[in-house]
Amino acid sequence: xxxxxxxxxxxxxxxxxxxxxxxxxxxxxxxxxxxxxxxxxxxxxxxxxxxxxxxxxxxxxxxxxxxxxxxxxxxxxxxxxxxxxxxxxxxxxxxxxxxxxxxxxxxxxxxxxxx
Amino acid sequence: xxxxxxxxxxxxxxxxxxxxxxxxxxxxxxxxxxxxxxxxxxxxxxxxxxxxxxxxxxxxxxxxxxxxxxxxxxxxxxxxxxxxxxxxxxxxxxxxxxxxxxxxxxxxxxxxxx
Numbered sequence: 592x593x594x595x596x597x598x599x600x601x602x603x604x605x606x607x608x609x610x611x612x613x614x615x616x617x618x619x620x621x622x623x624x625x626x627x628x629x630x631x632x633x634x635x636x637x638x639x640x641x642x643x644x645x646x647x648x649x650x651x652x653x654x655x656x657x658x659x660x661x662x663x664x665x666x667x668x669x670x671x672x673x674x675x676x677x678x679x680x681x682x683x684x685x686x687x688x689x690x691x692x693x694x695x696x697x698x699x700x701x702x703x704x705x706x
Numbered sequence: 707x708x709x710x711x712x713x714x715x716x717x718x719x720x721x722x723x724x725x726x727x728x729x730x731x732x733x734x735x736x737x738x739x740x741x742x743x744x745x746x747x748x749x750x751x752x753x754x755x756x757x758x759x760x761x762x763x764x765x766x767x768x769x770x771x772x773x774x775x776x777x778x779x780x781x782x783x784x785x786x787x788x789x790x791x792x793x794x795x796x797x798x799x800x801x802x803x804x805x806x807x808x809x810x811x812x813x814x815x816x817x818x819x820x
Contacts, residue, residue, distance in 0.1 A: 626808070634794055636749065636811035682748055686807075692737060692762060692800075694809060696748035 593618045593685050597697035604673055605705050612668040612700045614683030620644075622688035625659065625666045630699070631679040642666060644688065673704045709733070710812035712797050718818045721787060727815045729780040729797030736802035738780040739809060740772060743794040755780060756802055787819045 594617040604610045616625060627639040640650060642659050650657045654671045670677055683697040710731045719725050729738065737756045741749035754762035755774040769791075771783040780797055794816050798809040 624807075628811075633813060634796075634816070635813040636796060636798075638808055638810055641808050692739070692754045692756070692807075693751055694749075699746075699748055 593695040595683050595685050595697035597700050599700045601701045603703045607672050609671050612681050614666045616664050616685050620687050624686045626684040627668050628682045629679045675704050678704045712812040712815050716816045720820050724785045727782040731799040735799035737800045739798040741796040789819050792819045
């Protein structure tokens with residue numbers, strides 16, 4: 592069975608600080624997907640990134656970057672120069688790379704960026 | 707365009723009411739999902755439709771009844787709900803493509819059962 596752990600329940604930073612959200616996953620599958628979603632106070636889950644298990648390249652998109660390390664089963668998310676609009680709950684999730692539909696979500700990390 | 711729309715945004719209903727939640731996508735996706743999310747919890751999968759057929763029911767009580775009239779629409783019919791059913795109900799869709807099957811979510815319906 593898959594499991595995703597987000598140990599940080601809440602993080603509070605001051606605007607312009609860098610912040611890293613941790614995600615640790617457990618799986619017996621050799622092929623799988625990992626995801627990050629953002630949920631602002633409005634409620635919509637916004638897709639941020641999908642990573643395949645065979646692609647360990649780190650990715651950068653503007654102020655966002657993701658560090659995928661299979662050796663430590665981690666898929667961490669860093670926001671550089673945080674902004675107030677980054678305040679949200681962030682969910683890490685995994686999914687088997689087969690016909691299964693089920694996303695396994697972590698418990699989420701609530702990020703508060705203070706001005 | 708990765709837009710999933712849901713109506714209504716908010717819904718208040720009594721335990722004897724019958725109501726429906728609606729979800730629509732025009733991305734040509736062939737899988738659609740209903741999730742329930744309680745406050746400060748991650749979303750929980752309820753139902754999955756693949757090619758307009760119900761493929762997964764996560765042991766959801768029968769007072770929730772899903773319907774997929776066509777590939778773009780997904781409904782959730784509600785009847786005789788309990789106050790503990792109050793939650794954010796999220797709809798999602800995905801291409802149903804094994805290599806790129808990302809779920810895209812709608813804004814949700816905030817349901818309050820009195």
